Amino acid sequence: MKKRKNVGDLTRRDFLYLSGLGAAGLALAGVPELGHGQEKKPKYGGHLRFAQRWVSSGLDAHKNQDFASYLSYCFMYGALVEQGPVPDVHIYPMLAKSWEISKDGREYTFALLEGVKFHHGKELDSGDVKYSLDRVMNPATRAPRSFSFKWVDSVNIIDKYHLKIKLKETFAPFLTGLTLYNCAIIPKGWEPTGMKPAPGTGPFKFKSFVPNETIEFTRNDQYYEVDEKTGDRLPYLDSAFVKKIVEETVRWTALRSGDMDIISAPPLKVTADAVLKEPVPGIFVDWSNPGVLWIWFNCAKPPFNDKRVRQAVAYAVDKKEVLKAVFWGLGKTLKNQAFEEDSRFYISGIEDRTVDLSKAKQLLTEAGYPNGFKTEFFEFSSAYDIAGAEVIIGQLKRIGIEATMKVIDRAPYHVTMRKGDYSISFRGAHSDPFEWDEAYYMYLHSSEIGINNYSRYSNKEVDGLLEKGRTTMNWEERKKFYKRALEILREDLPIHYFFKPVVGYAFRDYVKGFRKGFSTRPAWHGGGTKYWWLDK
Numbered sequence: 001m002k003k004r005k006n007v008g009d010l011t012r013r014d015f016l017y018l019s020g021l022g023a024a025g026l027a028l029a030g031v032p033e034l035g036h037g038q039e040k041k042p043k044y045g046g047h048l049r050f051a052q053r054w055v056s057s058g059l060d061a062h063k064n065q066d067f068a069s070y071l072s073y074c075f076m077y078g079a080l081v082e083q084g085p086v087p088d089v090h091i092y093p094m095l096a097k098s099w100e101i102s103k104d105g106r107e108y109t110f111a112l113l114e115g116v117k118f119h120h121g122k123e124l125d126s127g128d129v130k131y132s133l134d135r136v137m138n139p140a141t142r143a144p145r146s147f148s149f150k151w152v153d154s155v156n157i158i159d160k161y162h163l164k165i166k167l168k169e170t171f172a173p174f175l176t177g178l179t180l181y182n183c184a185i186i187p188k189g190w191e192p193t194g195m196k197p198a199p200g201t202g203p204f205k206f207k208s209f210v211p212n213e214t215i216e217f218t219r220n221d222q223y224y225e226v227d228e229k230t231g232d233r234l235p236y237l238d239s240a241f242v243k244k245i246v247e248e249t250v251r252w253t254a255l256r257s258g259d260m261d262i263i264s265a266p267p268l269k270v271t272a273d274a275v276l277k278e279p280v281p282g283i284f285v286d287w288s289n290p291g292v293l294w295i296w297f298n299c300a301k302p303p304f305n306d307k308r309v310r311q312a313v314a315y316a317v318d319k320k321e322v323l324k325a326v327f328w329g330l331g332k333t334l335k336n337q338a339f340e341e342d343s344r345f346y347i348s349g350i351e352d353r354t355v356d357l358s359k360a361k362q363l364l365t366e367a368g369y370p371n372g373f374k375t376e377f378f379e380f381s382s383a384y385d386i387a388g389a390e391v392i393i394g395q396l397k398r399i400g401i402e403a404t405m406k407v408i409d410r411a412p413y414h415v416t417m418r419k420g421d422y423s424i425s426f427r428g429a430h431s432d433p434f435e436w437d438e439a440y441y442m443y444l445h446s447s448e449i450g451i452n453n454y455s456r457y458s459n460k461e462v463d464g465l466l467e468k469g470r471t472t473m474n475w476e477e478r479k480k481f482y483k484r485a486l487e488i489l490r491e492d493l494p495i496h497y498f499f500k501p502v503v504g505y506a507f508r509d510y511v512k513g514f515r516k517g518f519s520t521r522p523a524w525h526g527g528g529t530k531y532w533w534l535d536k
Contacts, residue, residue: 027532029119042232042513048240048535050520051251051263055244057211058194061184062136065144067431070181074523075217076119077184077200080110080129081175084525085517086157087343088435090523091175095124095181095185095201103491105170105473111163117222118187118208119199124447126163130155131188170471172478173435180523186361203235203530214506216241227531237531238368255283255506261534262507264520268384271504272328282509288519289331289500292389292439293428300420300456303375308367310493313424314353315360316399317392319471319498326387327502334497336490338439347483350490360399372400378422379405380413382430384501389426416497418455430501437484444485446493457494510536 056072058064084090093099096110116124133155136143151171157165167174169270177183186198197206203225204217217240225234245251248267254260266285274285291402297304303311319333332340335352339345364372375387386407393403403424408416416422433439442448445466446458465485472478489495505520512535515527522529 004294008233022488040512040535042227042230042236042531042533043535044236044533045238046236046536048237048511048529048534049259049261050240050242050531051245051254051260052242052520053246053248053251053265054243055212055215055242056209059197059206059209059215060192060194061186061198061200062141062143062192064194065181071522072242073180073184073200073216074202074521074528075204076197076202076206077180077186078116078202079180079183079185080178082523082525083176083179083518084436085527086290086432087340089432090525091179092117094132094180095129100471103276105174106167108167108174109158110163110165112163114161116201116224118201119220119222120187121222122187122199124185124201125160126157127188128479129163130157132183136185148182149454153211159293170473172470172473173437176438178433195263204237204240207239212244214241214243215508216332223530227528234469235530237529240529252506255508256280258508261511262505262520264503264505266504268328268330268504271502271506272330274506276329280506281483284509284511284514285504285506286516287330287502287504289502290432290519291428291430291501292334292433293385293426293498293501295392295496295498296417296422296425296427296454297494297496298420298423298454298456299458301423303367303369303373304423306367307492308363309369310368310496311353312360312363312399313396313401314493314496315356315363316401318355321395322388322391323499325391326384329498330502331499333499336497337486338433338497342498345433345439347479347486349483357398364399364401369400372402374404375423377403377405378413378425379407379418380425380427381407381409382427384429387462388498397415410479418450420450420454420456426498428498430497436478437466440482440485441466441470444489457492459488459492462488463494510534 029218054068056064056069057179058069059072061073078095079097080094083093084092095113097113098111100109112124112126118124124143135141136146137149137152151167151169151174153166153168158164180509186192189526190198193200197211203220203223203400207216207218209215219235223234226232242254245254248265251263252270255263271285271287274280275287297310299305323331323333328504332436334340337347364370377393379385379389389405393405396403442452444453444457444462446463462485465469465481469478471482503519507514511532513531513533515531517527518524
């Protein structure tokens with residue numbers, strides 16, 4: 001067995017090893033960057049008002065697992081493990097204080113923190129963890145993220161604070177599936193509903209809820225964590241109120257007028273001006289870049305079934321121009337992969353294409369399109385998807401490709417893409433991949449055609465490499481498999497990576513304790529709302 005120390009004894013090196021980095025990559029790892037408002041001693045109390053683009057539609061942590069609901073669970077719940085800051089996103093202990101992994105990678109034995117209390121007073125034990133995992137995996141629950149546990153063979157209680165999870169086969173990224181997004185830990189026997197959530201172990205308790213409108217939380221006085229910098233018991237805030245404000249300009253106005261203390265996603269022009277030109281008095285503005293944007297090519301029908309046509313598009317488009325036009329000078333382009341260069345998942349040696357219109361025209365001629373062709377971009381109704389597609393359409397005219405655009409809402413967009421009833425689309429994934437497997441398998445493995453592999457790409461060698469990547473435990477060996485896969489994908493080009501989308505955030509200057517690392521995500525290792533406090 002690979003033994004792990006108790007969390008209280010873990011060194012930084014131990015944490016990195018736990019998350020799969022190993023000694024060879026220690027120099028690449030980062031620590032949470034302390035952000036705004038750390039110069040004063042934190043104060044207790046205060047009511048925080050937070051405006052977001054969306055709010056939960058329901059609060060059963062195992063049935064309502066959309067992203068909006070997950071943001072609410074960050075206030076209320078804990079999980080066995082939690083994610084660290086981007087871009088590295090190491091996995092850290094949370095309700096588990098340590099674990100052991102068998103040599104074959106098929107058995108995980110967890111030791112739980114002792115003395116952690118649920119909001120209704122019950123102490124957390126291994127029965128609660130087993131119950132929560134079993135409930136998510138039970139088909140009757142219809143948990144949207146139950147796919148994260150398809151590898152699990154059994155969950156067995158050892159004693160009050162220890163349990164063992166056995167896998168059907170080795171799955172290297174398994175720990176990433178044990179985070180809050182996939183399985184919040186609730187008390188054994190509890191059957192929550194969309195309107196009546198189960199008690200959690202998080203820093204805040206549920207108070208009130210209006211579906212798709214507002215949700216309110218109050219301080220959990222029994223919360224078990226302390227601020228590692230001050231030794232103070234967390235959280236600092238007495239309460240937090242989250243309100244849905246759809247329009248970005250209305251959110252920004254609410255912040256400027258003092259009706260809100262913090263907002264996500266102010267207008268991009270506002271964010272760019274505040275960051276690149278002149279700060280806004282009394283308001284802190286910054287940005288992060290969750291997700292990955294790329295071009296989907298439909299590899300199953302002409303003209304994009306010919307990789308020479310796909311390559312021609314890649315030589316014709318100027319990613320930096322698109323980035324500048326869409327995100328006002330913020331962000332940076334990607335190099336034929338889903339991760340930026342400062343991520344531990346970035347793989348060097350995968351050369352990016354540079355703009356070469358002559359090469360693009362030559363490839364089109366070789367593919368039988370000397371005069372270009374007409375096509376249609378099929379787009380989701382997102383402002384920066386549409387803006388990006390417009391710039392790309394203009395660039396493709398330079399090599400004779402005349403493109404129009406069809407814009408459609410979210411649900412029919414995904415249905416159509418799964419069926420393959422499109423030619424080309426600028427979209428990608430709007431949530432961050434936290435692992436190689438998450439970045440590539442679901443979008444590029446042939447078994448995902450009709451589900452998540454919208455390009456309908458099929459390559460047996462790539463399939464085999466992606467399978468080896470997820471069933472090999474050694475980090476360096478996994479990296480070799482993914483590098484080879486990326487080399488093939490650069491040539492085949494079923495998708496063409498562009499950049500990560502830019503999303504801003506802003507808060508009044510009296511909001512302190514904000515730590516950069518995961519935008520306004522309410523919970524992550526080393527940051528989140530439990531550290532926030534109000535200096536007023």
